[in-house]
Structure formats: structure tokens, C-alpha cells
Amino acid sequence: MSSSSSVNDLKEDVLFLHYETFYSLVKGNCGDIVLEIMQAQHISSVDCLLDHSSSSLSRLNNSSDLIIPEGLVQKFLFLSTLIIYSNFIMKSKIDFTCFNPMMANIIKNSITKERDYRYDSIVRQFAATSYILGDRSSYEFIHLNIPAFLPSVQSIQSVIASSKNHFTEGHFDFNRVDSTVTVSKVTYDTQTNTFIDFSLPLGQHGLPIIKSYSTDSFTCLENWYSNKPMAKSQVAHLIQPLSYSLENISPYLLAKYGTNNKFKAPYVISRWGYIYRQCKAKGVRIIGYSKDSNSRYLNAMRRSLGVFGDFVYDNRPDYYEINIPNTWNWLLVQSKQLFICMQEPHAYL
Structure with missing residues (x-):
């Protein structure tokens, strides 16, 4: 190509040149040798060059690959990392x-x-x-x-x-599956305006009275810290679903609250009965309860199982009968049970 002209000098009408006018342009810009090559290959216009096809061009034209200029990759180095990452994804089995x-x-x-x-x-x-x-x-x-x-x-x-999963201390929520972590120190809940992890008093059905420690008075709060019992431990009511078709179903937290462990077995039995009735109303059958070696819970288990006595389930046709072999004279429980009790760290549903 002559030094006096370049492709930048070409006008848009070069696309409309054919035969003699096109050859004249080629000769003037590229010389006789290029002109002879064009004529030998019957290239008589720019359209012929644009329509040229080969195996390498066919692969490019038919591919969905994105071609990134080298200068762009050098300017933004993370693009090369993305290319490597995309190739890795295509071959990897990782989710x-x-x-x-x-x-x-x-x-x-x-x-x-x-x-x-x-x-x-x-x-x-x-x-x-x-x-x-x-x-x-x-x-x-x-x-x-x-x-x-x-x-x-x-x-x-x-x-x-704004989430609907907000958890209120001491509230038994039978409509929700929750896995909230328990808190072992007094904290302030802004949504309910309550101070959490004082020992909640127990009321009807052996349930903790929620929002017992709600105040806007600093004097009242100071009095609680001085006179009200602090929670020495956490009571967490977990439910473990059972299923024939599913395995390893995770338990969920039904309720959690702080306690100073100053309660009696009748509160436990009353609370178990309440949980049983509420779950049954939701179409869920409680099979049993379990707890660790806390003496109050062991006492409640002994009473509800009828050990050394009978625990009467009045007007409860939904109890089940346990067929105890006659030779099991060591098993001191009654045959009619609404739910069973066992010394385990989980509650079974």
C-alpha cells in the first residue's frame, strides 16, 4: 500500500465499487501485485471479501463465544480470572x-x-x-x-x-418452625419492649408469663436487677418430627425462656398437657416427652407414667394402650398412656 494513502482515507462509497472502478482503487492503494491476486481470485468488489468463508471463519461465525479484545483484558485483569472461572464451572460438579x-x-x-x-x-x-x-x-x-x-x-x-420470624421469650408458637439461638444474658428486645432472661414466673398451664419484664422506668429496671431472680439456665422446648418417608429431619425450637429452676412437677405435667392439646388441634400427635436428669422432670415423668400409682386421663379417648407382658413385673407403669416419657436429650413427635 502506498505511503500516501491508508484505509482511513477510504470513503463509504467503496462498498459500491465493482470491477473496473474497484480494480482501479486496489491498484492505486495496493499496487499491481495485489491487483493481479484480486483478479486471479475473481474478487471484483468489497462484497466478495465480506462473503469470503473458510473453516476458521465458519467456526467463528457459528460460535456463541464472546471475543474480548486483548487490550481490554490487559486493562481489567479480573476478566481473565472470570474466563478461568467460567471454564471451571463448565467442568465442575460443585453447586x-x-x-x-x-x-x-x-x-x-x-x-x-x-x-x-x-x-x-x-x-x-x-x-x-x-x-x-x-x-x-x-x-x-x-x-x-x-x-x-x-x-x-x-x-x-x-x-x-420486618421478618415474621421474630421470637418472643416464653411464647409457645405452634405455627412456626424456628431455630433461634438461646441467649444466656439479660438483653433488651426492642420489638416487645421487654428485658429477656430474668426468670419468668409460671402461670396457667405451667407456661411462663410472657412480657413479665416490660417497663419504661429505669427505677423499675434497677429494682428488678436487685430483687428479681435471674435466669440460671435456659428451658428450650424442642420438637423432633418422626417420618417413615424422610430421614434425619432436624428438630425445631417451639419455645425458649430463662428459669431459676424453682418450680414443681405439677407445672411440668400441666405444660406437657397443654402442648399435647395444642399440637393435636394442629393435627399433630405427640408421642412422648424426654428430658435430662432434672429431678422435677423425673418426678413429672414418674407421675404421668403412673409409676407406683395410676395417673387418670379423664375424658381422653385418644390415649393408647401399652401391651405389657405379664412377665415384666419390673415395669411399674400403667397400660393406658396419653404419651410416653423417657430420659433423653430430645423431645419426640
């Missing part, structure tokens, strides 16, 4: 259900203004879990160091606060 939306979310948010950031539902769930299992400091550390990844602390706090 990337969570990771892929996170990466896509970061990239989408990175090209928009911060006030327009949007977060995938999986990212929001991950953020809420990270905030709950970790703490505010660790969440803020991740939020600051990985831009466009997680919602702000204020946003995730609002999501958690």
Missing part, C-alpha cells in the same frame, strides 16, 4: 447456586449509582444470615471491603426487623 448470583449482583451494581443498587433474593438471605451468625463489625468489614456486594447495615437491620 454454584449461591456464588453465581453474588458475582452477577456485584457486576450489575458496579455499573450503576450506589442509590440504585439492587440485591438478588439469594444475596439478601446470605446477608441476613451473615449478620445474624456473625456480628455488626464483621458484617461492616465485608461490606466496606467488597463494594456493591452486601446491603448496608441499616438495610439488613430493617429486613430482619
